[in-house]
Amino acid sequence: MSAAAHAAESLRERFRFLGTATGAIGFFLLLLVLAIAALGPFFAPHSPTEPIGVPFERPSAEAPLGYDVLGRDVLSRVLWGGRSVLALAGLATLLAYAAGGLAGLVAGYSRSLVDPIIMRGADVLISFPALLFILVLITGAGTSKAALVAGVAIVQAPLVARILRTATLEQSVRGFVEAAVARGEGTFAVLRREILPNVVSPIAADFGLRFTYSVILVASVNFFGLGLQPPDADWALIISENRDGLTLNPWVILVPAGLIATLTISLNLLGDSVARALGRSRAGVLA
Amino acid sequence: MTEAAAALAVNGLTVSLAGGEPIVEDVSLAVAPGAVLGLVGESGSGKTTTALALLGFCRPGVRVVAGEITVAGETMSGLGEAAARRLRGRLVSYVPQDPESSLNPALRIRRAIQDMLDEHAAARELSTVEEALESVHLPATGAFAERYPHQLSGGQQQRVTIAVALVCEPPLVVLDEPTTGLDVVTQARILAEIERLRRERSLAMVYVSHDLAVVSQVADRIAVMYAGRIVEEGPTAAVLGEPRHPYTHGLVASIPDYARRRSLRGIPGVAPGPGDRPRGCAFAPRCPLKVERCELELPELEEVGGGRRARCFEWRRTSALVTEARKEARTGAWEAGPLLAVESLSAEHGRGHARVVAAHQVTFTLARGECVALVGESGSGKTTIARAVAGLHAPSSGRILLEDVALASKARKRPKEARRRLQLVFQNPYDSLNPRHRVRDAVSRPAVVLRDLPRRKAEAEVGELLERVRLPARLANRFPDELSGGERQRVAIARALAARPDVLVCDEITSALDVSVQAAVLELLGELRVELGLALLFISHDLGVVAAIADRVLVLEQGVVREEAPVEALLTHSEDEYTRRLLEAAPRLPVRSAAS
Numbered sequence: 001m002s003a004a005a006h007a008a009e010s011l012r013e014r015f016r017f018l019g020t021a022t023g024a025i026g027f028f029l030l031l032l033v034l035a036i037a038a039l040g041p042f043f044a045p046h047s048p049t050e051p052i053g054v055p056f057e058r059p060s061a062e063a064p065l066g067y068d069v070l071g072r073d074v075l076s077r078v079l080w081g082g083r084s085v086l087a088l089a090g091l092a093t094l095l096a097y098a099a100g101g102l103a104g105l106v107a108g109y110s111r112s113l114v115d116p117i118i119m120r121g122a123d124v125l126i127s128f129p130a131l132l133f134i135l136v137l138i139t140g141a142g143t144s145k146a147a148l149v150a151g152v153a154i155v156q157a158p159l160v161a162r163i164l165r166t167a168t169l170e171q172s173v174r175g176f177v178e179a180a181v182a183r184g185e186g187t188f189a190v191l192r193r194e195i196l197p198n199v200v201s202p203i204a205a206d207f208g209l210r211f212t213y214s215v216i217l218v219a220s221v222n223f224f225g226l227g228l229q230p231p232d233a234d235w236a237l238i239i240s241e242n243r244d245g246l247t248l249n250p251w252v253i254l255v256p257a258g259l260i261a262t263l264t265i266s267l268n269l270l271g272d273s274v275a276r277a278l279g280r281s282r283a284g285v286l287a
Numbered sequence: 288m289t290e291a292a293a294a295l296a297v298n299g300l301t302v303s304l305a306g307g308e309p310i311v312e313d314v315s316l317a318v319a320p321g322a323v324l325g326l327v328g329e330s331g332s333g334k335t336t337t338a339l340a341l342l343g344f345c346r347p348g349v350r351v352v353a354g355e356i357t358v359a360g361e362t363m364s365g366l367g368e369a370a371a372r373r374l375r376g377r378l379v380s381y382v383p384q385d386p387e388s389s390l391n392p393a394l395r396i397r398r399a400i401q402d403m404l405d406e407h408a409a410a411r412e413l414s415t416v417e418e419a420l421e422s423v424h425l426p427a428t429g430a431f432a433e434r435y436p437h438q439l440s441g442g443q444q445q446r447v448t449i450a451v452a453l454v455c456e457p458p459l460v461v462l463d464e465p466t467t468g469l470d471v472v473t474q475a476r477i478l479a480e481i482e483r484l485r486r487e488r489s490l491a492m493v494y495v496s497h498d499l500a501v502v503s504q505v506a507d508r509i510a511v512m513y514a515g516r517i518v519e520e521g522p523t524a525a526v527l528g529e530p531r532h533p534y535t536h537g538l539v540a541s542i543p544d545y546a547r548r549r550s551l552r553g554i555p556g557v558a559p560g561p562g563d564r565p566r567g568c569a570f571a572p573r574c575p576l577k578v579e580r581c582e583l584e585l586p587e588l589e590e591v592g593g594g595r596r597a598r599c600f601e602w603r604r605t606s607a608l609v610t611e612a613r614k615e616a617r618t619g620a621w622e623a624g625p626l627l628a629v630e631s632l633s634a635e636h637g638r639g640h641a642r643v644v645a646a647h648q649v650t651f652t653l654a655r656g657e658c659v660a661l662v663g664e665s666g667s668g669k670t671t672i673a674r675a676v677a678g679l680h681a682p683s684s685g686r687i688l689l690e691d692v693a694l695a696s697k698a699r700k701r702p703k704e705a706r707r708r709l710q711l712v713f714q715n716p717y718d719s720l721n722p723r724h725r726v727r728d729a730v731s732r733p734a735v736v737l738r739d740l741p742r743r744k745a746e747a748e749v750g751e752l753l754e755r756v757r758l759p760a761r762l763a764n765r766f767p768d769e770l771s772g773g774e775r776q777r778v779a780i781a782r783a784l785a786a787r788p789d790v791l792v793c794d795e796i797t798s799a800l801d802v803s804v805q806a807a808v809l810e811l812l813g814e815l816r817v818e819l820g821l822a823l824l825f826i827s828h829d830l831g832v833v834a835a836i837a838d839r840v841l842v843l844e845q846g847v848v849r850e851e852a853p854v855e856a857l858l859t860h861s862e863d864e865y866t867r868r869l870l871e872a873a874p875r876l877p878v879r880s881a882a883s
Contacts (some may be wrong), residue, residue, distance in 0.1 A: 174718050174719075175713040175714075175715060175718040175719030175720075176718070176719055176720055176721040176724075176729075178679055178711075178713070178719075179711065179713065179719055179782070181678075181679060181698055181699070182677045182678055182679055182698045182706070182710075182711050183698070183706060183732070183733055183736050183737060183786075184698050184699045184701065184703065184706045184736065184737075185736060186699075193721075193724075194721055197721070197723035197724075198721070198722065198723055
């Protein structure tokens with residue numbers, strides 16, 4: 001097989017999850033939500049913060065989704081409001097992977113006291129109710145985006161550490177790892193070269209779930225008014241501010257709630273199909 | 288033997304993958320009551336698929352597309368799952384390969400046997416659980432029947448699965464590699480058990496195995512499968528003594544036998560998988576007797592005399608193929624001064640109360656260019672010793688010296704030069720290569736780490752190293768899962784050679800390979816010894832393999848050296864009782880006689 005054919009083959013392999021219905025639907029929905037969040041502001045007909053109409057007025061030609069509690073255009077606010085939740089949740093998830101991933105790798109590979117110390121610490125963190133932990137942290141540190149991101153990351157990191165520790169433990173007894181140890185390679189080199197590439201699959205399968213959870217946490221905190229502050233446009237904040245107007249203009253709640261739901265559902269579908277595709281390529285069709 | 292009287296008759300069986308690629312093609316077999324048919328082949332030959340089809344079963348994604356299977360006059364083929372299940376156990380039963388995973392760990396063995404009885408209670412007057420246990424020489428006590436599978440040894444577990452298979456007294460039993468994974472002494476006992484049961488009950492059996500030597504001990508007739516088809520079939524002694532098909536010949540020549548030391552000949556190349564089998568004879572690409580016709584037409588399974596059939600145009604020429612006696616790599620004394628010395632090495636597993644002694648006061652030396660073998664059953668400590676030498680297992684006492692310099696117990700604490708000179712090849716080639724690294728990365732790495740070569744230079748050597756282990760240089764771009772087991776093990780050897788070692792520690796490196804591949808790997812090691820002056824520390828449980836390669840042998844039992852002797856002396860007139868027991872238990876081919 002030529003190098004080019006090889007590259008094409010491995011690319012096909014990598015995107016095989018798209019071949020399934022769940023994978024394709026999840027991918028399409030995620031793309032849709034990401035496009036709305038990223039490109040929405042360019043298409044917003046009005047300012048997201050200027051009141052221009054009657055509060056909770058129903059949809060009209062001027063405002064296709066009606067007006068919110070302060071008489072701002074709901075469509076414009078929704079188009080602006082996806083960036084923050086996605087960026088904050090994404091950043092928090094990445095941070096959780098960096099910290100938790102490193103801890104899990106080290107814990108899983110070390111045969112010493114390091115492992116129980118790291119993992120019992122993780123257990124302590126996991127034992128706090130997630131939302132309560134973040135709210136306490138924000139109350140102490142003051143309301144800021146940084147505190148929100150840090151809180152979500154701290155809640156997620158021990159869960160990531162657990163998954164990576166198990167995966168690392170499994171890999172660290174394999175022959176190629178022992179071969180590297182017998183060559184005298186350092187711990188860092190063994191982790192990076194031998195183990196990390198082999199634990200990418202469980203990470204990839206887990207990422208969707210983790211990201212979903214971050215979105216929910218960020219949205220929840222924003223809903224409580226402890227994350228982003230008015231007049232920022234944010235899907236969760238929009239739901240929170242306009243609770244009273246549900247009967248007057250239901251669109252102001254339904255649309256952002258629907259977008260958050262679509263985002264989490266698409267990530268779940270995608271994560272699920274990636275996990276399945278990886279599982280299949282591992283086991284092979286016939287022994 | 289008439290069709291009606293046969294315990295098993297298979298006609299034109301073809302089994303395919305869902306995509307249409309055939310796994311098994313046009314297989315016809317017959318087994319008389321009380322006879323044992325050995326179904327032999329290497330991995331991917333379709334023998335297990337055939338065996339499962341005899342039970343009216345196919346693995347997911349596989350289906351029977353043609354053929355008729357009759358067991359004791361009743362048709363097994365073309366039945367629905369429910370109908371086939373009613374016949375299974377009563378008409379035909381199955382003894383699986385791995386008893387540990389086939390017995391439900393949550394069920395007591397009484398339950399396992401009773402389930403089978405309950406399923407077919409209406410069929411006839413049946414024996415009890417205790418009688419079933421007694422029939423396979425297990426203690427027929429209530430207490431024993433109350434045990435869980437994990438409380439039994441591997442040999443006992445396999446006896447239980449045999450008891451389950453026999454309790455409903457079916458006329459036919461299919462045994463799928465029933466002794467693979469058991470040590471030789473246990474294997475010999477199980478084989479004797481099978482032979483006794485067959486005699487006493489006049490059971491018909493289909494014995495599936497990759498191991499010709501084992502099959503030759505139990506089977507009356509042998510059918511050899513290659514790439515989904517039967518290539519040769521006939522009486523055991525005749526097929527093995529005077530093979531008519533070149534593949535059978537190659538297979539027989541690959542089998543190590545401690546009593547007849549000869550150089551093993553591997554079969555070059557690999558067997559084609561389903562979907563890429565050639566139009567003509569599937570063995571043609573690897574065949575020494577190939578003529579033009581072989582690639583164009585598929586030979587029929589034709590009568591070749593003496594109640595035998597072979598699928599080869601050129602079968603008359605097969606007997607001209609010869610095997611050679613083993614060439615000694617070197618004779619006479621080894622160079623003065625040992626290269627590697629192990630002095631009173633002791634090693635343990637676990638700590639505290641769970642501590643197990645794996646090696647006790649083991650002492651031996653290895654000279655430059657010499658091959659010393661450590662032989663023993665599983666649990667004898669041979670692998671622990673190899674790992675201690677490689678710096679992967681810290682010994683509890685004793686020293687390891689490389690040219691009179693004591694080595695640290697951990698590889699990382701050893702000087703780079705010592706790590707370079709001592710290389711390890713692992714047992715399982717499916718595990719010892721990182722699935723995410725291309726062959727090029729795997730093979731070039733030791734040169735980068737241990738010889739301080741820049742990466743580019745190290746990679747430039749890869750092609751040469753691959754050719755040295757008789758692999759095409761283009762494999763450098765492949766990932767391990769694109770290679771066969773034999774190819775992977777060669778890559779692992781090439782990786783070890785990249786460090787330019789003086790000592791190669793080989794830990795059961797052929798035990799996961801098919802015999803024809805094993806022979807080829809052993810052949811390669813023999814050549815490398817001569818070319819590079821490598822010293823080998825060769826770990827194996829197989830005396831036949833050891834006979835083919837070693838100069839000197841240490842026999843280990845539970846971590847203690849029972850005997851140390853030159854290979855010839857040890858194999859022919861050992862004084863040690865344990866060694867003799869190992870030798871007697873080792874399965875061997877019947878001594879070649881003029882079969883006619």
